[in-house]
Amino acid sequence: xxxxxxxxxxxxxxxxxxxxxxxxxxxxxxxxxxxxxxxxxxxxxxxxxxxxxxxxxxxxxxxxxxxxxxxxxxxxxxxxxxxxxxxxxxxxxxxxxxxxxxxxxxxxxxxxxxxxxxxxxxxxxxxxxxxxxxxxxxxxxxxxxxxxxxxxxxxxxxxxxxxxxxxxxxxxxxxxxxxxxxxxxxxxxxxxxxxxxxxxxxxxxxxxxxxxxxxxxxxxxxxxxxxxxxxxxxxxxxxxxxxxxxxxxxxxxxxxxxxxxxxxxxxxxxxxxxxxxxxxxxxxxxxxxxxxxxxxxxxxxxxxxxxxxxxxxxxxxxxxxxxxxxxxxxxxxxxxxxxxxxxxxxxxxxxxxxxxxxxxxxxxxxxxxxxxxxxxx
Amino acid sequence: xxxxxxxxxxxxxxxxxxxxxxxxxxxxxxxxxxxxxxxxxxxxxxxxxxxxxxxxxxxxxxxxxxxxxxxxxxxxxxxxxxxxxxxxxxxxxxxxxxxxxxxxxxxxxxxxxxxxxxxxxxxxxxxxxxxxxxxxxxxxxxxxxxxxxxxxx
Numbered sequence: 001x002x003x004x005x006x007x008x009x010x011x012x013x014x015x016x017x018x019x020x021x022x023x024x025x026x027x028x029x030x031x032x033x034x035x036x037x038x039x040x041x042x043x044x045x046x047x048x049x050x051x052x053x054x055x056x057x058x059x060x061x062x063x064x065x066x067x068x069x070x071x072x073x074x075x076x077x078x079x080x081x082x083x084x085x086x087x088x089x090x091x092x093x094x095x096x097x098x099x100x101x102x103x104x105x106x107x108x109x110x111x112x113x114x115x116x117x118x119x120x121x122x123x124x125x126x127x128x129x130x131x132x133x134x135x136x137x138x139x140x141x142x143x144x145x146x147x148x149x150x151x152x153x154x155x156x157x158x159x160x161x162x163x164x165x166x167x168x169x170x171x172x173x174x175x176x177x178x179x180x181x182x183x184x185x186x187x188x189x190x191x192x193x194x195x196x197x198x199x200x201x202x203x204x205x206x207x208x209x210x211x212x213x214x215x216x217x218x219x220x221x222x223x224x225x226x227x228x229x230x231x232x233x234x235x236x237x238x239x240x241x242x243x244x245x246x247x248x249x250x251x252x253x254x255x256x257x258x259x260x261x262x263x264x265x266x267x268x269x270x271x272x273x274x275x276x277x278x279x280x281x282x283x284x285x286x287x288x289x290x291x292x293x294x295x296x297x298x299x300x301x302x303x304x305x306x307x308x309x310x311x312x313x314x315x316x317x318x319x320x321x322x323x324x325x326x327x328x329x330x331x332x333x334x335x336x337x338x339x340x341x342x343x344x345x346x347x348x349x350x351x352x353x354x355x356x357x358x359x360x361x362x363x364x365x366x367x368x369x370x371x372x373x374x375x376x377x
Numbered sequence: 378x379x380x381x382x383x384x385x386x387x388x389x390x391x392x393x394x395x396x397x398x399x400x401x402x403x404x405x406x407x408x409x410x411x412x413x414x415x416x417x418x419x420x421x422x423x424x425x426x427x428x429x430x431x432x433x434x435x436x437x438x439x440x441x442x443x444x445x446x447x448x449x450x451x452x453x454x455x456x457x458x459x460x461x462x463x464x465x466x467x468x469x470x471x472x473x474x475x476x477x478x479x480x481x482x483x484x485x486x487x488x489x490x491x492x493x494x495x496x497x498x499x500x501x502x503x504x505x506x507x508x509x510x511x512x513x514x515x516x517x518x519x520x521x522x523x524x525x526x527x528x529x530x
Contacts, residue, residue, distance in 0.1 A: 079453075079454045083453065083454050084453045084454045084455070086453065116454065201437055201458065202458070202459075202462045203458060203462035203463045248463070249462055249463075297455070297459060297460055298460070299460070299462065300460070300461065300462070300465040300466035301465075302465070303463070303465060317478065318460065318478070318492065318495065318496050319478050319495045319496065321496070356530055359466050362468050362471060362526065362529060363523070363524070364465065364466075364468065364470075364520060364523045365520065365521070365522030365523045366463040366464060366465055366519055366520060366523075367463065367518065367519045367520075367521060367522075368463060369433050369437065369458075369463065369519070370426075370429070370430060370433060371429075371430040371431075371433035371434045371437070371439075372433075372437065374430075
């Protein structure tokens with residue numbers, strides 16, 4: 001049995017015990033939704049198809065005191081402006097659309113990977129582009145933001161990488177799942193640029209299992225949650241998913257078992273995460289988990305480990321930079337529901353309609369790369 | 378450009394030397410007339426893996442290797458592996474096939490060039506070039522075990 005198979009068995013034994021599911025009032029439904037710009041006839045023909053999002057409705061008992069919306073943008077992966085204008089264009093588009101939400105969102109959560117190589121110019125560019133959005137903005141870091149200067153610039157711009165606040169009956173928590181990588185650079189005397197280069201390659205083999213929450217932050221999480229009613233909703237933002245999907249790409253946090261221990265008593269936990277650049281849904285123990293789109297580019301689904309509860313997103317056209325990417329609008333409403341709306345540009349249908357629409361219909365067996373892991377590093 | 382750490386293949390000279398020696402001593406005509414030796418097998422495998430590693434570096438946006446082979450695979454900072462980690466979703470086992478983006482019957486090499494030109498905004502490479510063979514070698518090697526389904530969408 002491979003290491004991955006062993007881990008899969010363990011996750012099933014530990015977390016998917018018989019009868020254990022998110023609160024029974026929680027259910028996932030889907031409905032199509034015509035954006036108001038189409039209804040009002042304001043959209044051009046090209047826009048019409050880019051404005052047919054699909055809503056995931058998740059019903060949560062005892063949710064908000066009052067209805068509200070919030071927006072998610074992540075994984076803009078900005079290079080310097082002159083190198084890649086497409087990523088800039090897409091960030092600008094997402095920012096404009098979030099700002100145009102009506103009624104406006106209460107806040108924007110930026111889910112990490114604002115920059116591609118962690119450069120000061122890249123992070124500054126991100127701040128400049130997001131100035132379009134006037135509502136409150138909160139940030140969590142991604143690994144691309146962090147490993148050039150170990151979070152220095154990011155911290156100067158955005159402050160604490162993990163935090164919590166209460167908003168209309170929901171406790172929101174932002175986690176830092178990126179800053180606790182095992183030290184792979186000191187022994188090899190890597191320059192900051194080399195350290196960042198290894199970290200910036202999703203399928204790199206040198207940075208290893210860098211995604212994790214860490215004991216100190218877990219203790220903080222436990223303390224933060226201890227003052228919260230166990231039956232009231234908690235929404236946790238993280239860059240990486242808080243369960244194990246595909247470790248070779250850090251589509252996980254390595255201490256998911258400990259995270260689960262802390263969250264176990266809370267019955268209405270929703271984790272919203274970036275990093276995977278794809279439509280993803282899973283339920284682990286009493287937590288449900290939603291993966292969000294990037295604005296930059298879509299990742300393919302991993303060759304194994306895609307949660308069974310995920311309805312895959314449609315296979316995208318690599319010739320269209322606006323396909324397969326976008327942002328997310330989330331609403332917590334008076335009927336005690338949380339709605340997640342994927343705004344995927346360039347698509348009428350977000351989800352696969354038949355097997356042929358899915359990249360998963362063509363099984364693949366893949367090997368990890370080799371050329372990045374040989375002396376001299 | 379995503380920069381990859383340099384790698385130096387110390388055994389490359391040895392591999393080339395061994396292959397040359399085999400060619401001289403045995404002669405091309407004799408190549409299949411005697412049972413294969415462990416040394417030959419190793420030399421063949423190393424020759425293959427040297428190309429795989431080259432392709433791996435190109436695929437992951439290594440500037441030094443691109444420069445060495447005289448190719449510009451991208452001008453946007455994007456590398457092949459950014460949409461295809463571990464070559465995921467390249468599906469080399471499905472070629473040749475009708476490729477919808479191009480509107481024609483295409484090989485893997487055609488598709489590699491399409492990706493270089495369109496999403497990566499780079500410069501198309503010669504279909505028989507060293508860089509193309511290396512990319513092909515890496516993509517196939519990484520998909521070892523994927524089952525052939527030529528023509529599949």
